[in-house]
Amino acid sequence: MSHKVSIRRLATGVPGLDNLLGGGLPEFSFNLIAGTPGSGKTTLAHQIMFALATPDNRALFFTVLGEPALKMLRYQQQFAFFDVAKINEAIRFVNLSADLLEGDFDRVLARIAEEVQDFAPSLVFVDSFRSVVQSTQQVNQGASALQRFVQQLGMQMTSWQATTFLIGEYLLPEAESSPVFTVADGILWLSQNLHRNSMVRKMQVVKMRGQGHAPGLHTFRINETGLQVFPRAIVGSGGIPEAAAPAAPAYARLAMGVAGLDEMLGGGLPVGYSLLLVGPSGSGKTILATEFLAEGVRRGEPGVMAAFEKTPSQLLSTTLHRLVTSHQVGVIDTRSLDLSIDQTLHDLIEMIQRMQAKRVVIDSLSGFELALAPEFREDFRGSLYRMIAELTGMGVTILMLAELEDRYTDLRFSPYGSAFLADAIIVQRYIELAGQFKRVISVVKVRGSEHSKDIRLFDITDQGIVLGETLSEYDGIMSGRPTVSLPPDPPADGGRP
Numbered sequence: 363m364s365h366k367v368s369i370r371r372l373a374t375g376v377p378g379l380d381n382l383l384g385g386g387l388p389e390f391s392f393n394l395i396a397g398t399p400g401s402g403k404t405t406l407a408h409q410i411m412f413a414l415a416t417p418d419n420r421a422l423f424f425t426v427l428g429e430p431a432l433k434m435l436r437y438q439q440q441f442a443f444f445d446v447a448k449i450n451e452a453i454r455f456v457n458l459s460a461d462l463l464e465g466d467f468d469r470v471l472a473r474i475a476e477e478v479q480d481f482a483p484s485l486v487f488v489d490s491f492r493s494v495v496q497s498t499q500q501v502n503q504g505a506s507a508l509q510r511f512v513q514q515l516g517m518q519m520t521s522w523q524a525t526t527f528l529i530g531e532y533l534l535p536e537a538e539s540s541p542v543f544t545v546a547d548g549i550l551w552l553s554q555n556l557h558r559n560s561m562v563r564k565m566q567v568v569k570m571r572g573q574g575h576a577p578g579l580h581t582f583r584i585n586e587t588g589l590q591v592f593p594r595a596i597v598g599s600g601g602i603p604e605a606a607a608p609a610a611p612a613y614a615r616l617a618m619g620v621a622g623l624d625e626m627l628g629g630g631l632p633v634g635y636s637l638l639l640v641g642p643s644g645s646g647k648t649i650l651a652t653e654f655l656a657e658g659v660r661r662g663e664p665g666v667m668a669a670f671e672k673t674p675s676q677l678l679s680t681t682l683h684r685l686v687t688s689h690q691v692g693v694i695d696t697r698s699l700d701l702s703i704d705q706t707l708h709d710l711i712e713m714i715q716r717m718q719a720k721r722v723v724i725d726s727l728s729g730f731e732l733a734l735a736p737e738f739r740e741d742f743r744g745s746l747y748r749m750i751a752e753l754t755g756m757g758v759t760i761l762m763l764a765e766l767e768d769r770y771t772d773l774r775f776s777p778y779g780s781a782f783l784a785d786a787i788i789v790q791r792y793i794e795l796a797g798q799f800k801r802v803i804s805v806v807k808v809r810g811s812e813h814s815k816d817i818r819l820f821d822i823t824d825q826g827i828v829l830g831e832t833l834s835e836y837d838g839i840m841s842g843r844p845t846v847s848l849p850p851d852p853p854a855d856g857g858r859p
Contacts, residue, residue, distance in 0.1 A: 374387055634759060
């Protein structure tokens with residue numbers, strides 16, 4: 363009979379990071395935080411340290427920089443996670459720059475060991491390891507001395523009854539040949555990716571022994587609270603399927619808030635469906651979306667609107683303004699550029715869970731694409747699918763707005779070839795009748811349900827959208843005679859059809 367050793371996992375205090383790691387940092391593990399300059403390594407280390415350090419679980423932070431620790435702390439204390447009360451009592455900083463200047467690596471190792479023995483920390487950090495490389499080059503000790511030092515330091519850090527971190531600036535070629543990557547239990551890689559004028563920060567868990575971690579690259583941001591990681595939504599394992607499965611029984615339906623539209627949809631919009639509302643500029647898409655949210659509030663179903671194209675103030679009609687100010691509808695302003703799909707999804711889920719929202723409006727898909735960083739636009743179709751699948755999997759019903767150029771004879775339902783992602787499609791169009799432009803609406807698709815095939819006129823009034831007659835009824839009224847089916851037009855060459 364075998365017994366597994368139980369390894370305690372430590373919460374990092376970094377939002378989203380524990381999910382990436384598979385539940386937190388293994389206690390007594392040796393971890394490497396690596397990446398390019400300015401990618402956020404030191405900030406990440408400090409955020410973890412301040413979250414975990416207590417008088418009973420003390421932290422020791424070694425700096426090998428030429429600048430004093432006070433200068434580093436001057437900037438780190440700008441973050442919300444910084445707690446000055448923990449300095450010296452739970453956290454001690456030790457500067458090794460003087461020892462490194464002598465070029466005696468054995469003395470540096472001995473100094474580290476002495477400080478660890480004296481302070482008895484539960485957490486040990488060494489930053490920045492790149493300075494050791496530069497010091498080696500200055501004193502001409504060569505690669506062999508550096509390799510021996512790295513191996514000894516790594517073995518020393520793994521032998522302590524402490525969770526340890528080595529922070530260093532690495533480039534990929536160096537990483538492939540560095541011995542510290544072999545002895546490390548966990549490796550976090552941070553990077554800044556530039557694409558034209560856009561910059562996106564990304565994190566990768568290269569290695570985490572003994573637990574399953576989230577693969578691939580995940581975006582993160584640094585603000586006044588510190589780092590916030592947005593784990594990449596991974597849907598399924600066999601690529602993008604044809605459509606997301608509805609998250610509720612087919613008989614559960616939502617009212618749209620427009621008289622007559624529920625009947626056109628076959629009894630309302632099924633719960634957990636994604637509805638694509640397509641139409642040219644000025645056709646009334648946002649007004650219909652507002653009616654959808656307002657109807658939800660009347661039925662005790664809070665909603666959320668993600669405004670990718672307009673500012674919240676531009677979106678707030680009298681009805682929507684009332685719903686937002688009464689905290690029955692939440693509005694997310696996502697107009698800042700260089701968004702990632704994971705950050706957008708995180709903000710949406712956070713507001714949906716806080717408001718217990720049942721309805722979500724995305725206005726619009728074209729604005730969503732422009733708000734994304736360029737590298738995410740390259741796979742906009744896949745990014746959109748992941749967001750829809752994640753939200754509908756929560757049981758949320760989504761209304762997505764998409765603007766299309768109205769060419770009158772060109773029937774298209776999606777500017778991105780992504781209409782297949784929607785469970786239902788409604789199209790608004792302009793037509794010319796009796797010398798006037800008229801708005802018409804039709805239901806193109808409702809997955810797994812019967813729906814109306816009619817093309818109906820509609821007007822936008824002070825009361826919102828009002829559906830009118832079908833085109834066939836309108837033709838009969840205008841001509842003063844019953845509607846009849848007409849034969850097809852003769853061929854262009856004048857022959858018999």
